[in-house]
Amino acid sequence: MAEAWRDFLRAWEEYRPRVEEYRQLEGERILVLTYRAGRGKTSGMDIGEMRAKGANLFHLRDGKVIGAVFYWDRAKALEAAGLSE
Numbered sequence: 001m002a003e004a005w006r007d008f009l010r011a012w013e014e015y016r017p018r019v020e021e022y023r024q025l026e027g028e029r030i031l032v033l034t035y036r037a038g039r040g041k042t043s044g045m046d047i048g049e050m051r052a053k054g055a056n057l058f059h060l061r062d063g064k065v066i067g068a069v070f071y072w073d074r075a076k077a078l079e080a081a082g083l084s085e
Helices: 002-010 074-080
Strands: 012-025 029-040 053-061 064-071
Touching: 002 012, 029 074, 053 074, 064 074
Parallel strands: none
Antiparallel strands: 012 029, 029 053, 053 064
16 A cells, blocks of 8 residues: 555655545544645646545544545545535
8 A cells, every 4th residue: 555655646746635624423434524736747737627625534443543445526425424515
């Protein structure tokens, strides 16, 4: 997983994820609403021109992360969490 993340980061100039909000959900789930900024090294495309608002859904057990799903599309994350924007 670390290697895949390094490969992803190499494709971007100044990639910057930012947390907008944390939401504790039922059970042991945390939804983190994010905003990403950066520019593709090859394309020069600003990430804001794509889907810049995303979310991460973390599943916890005994205070430890046992699973995580990362969404580029915030609407899909909210749907998966049983929420709406």
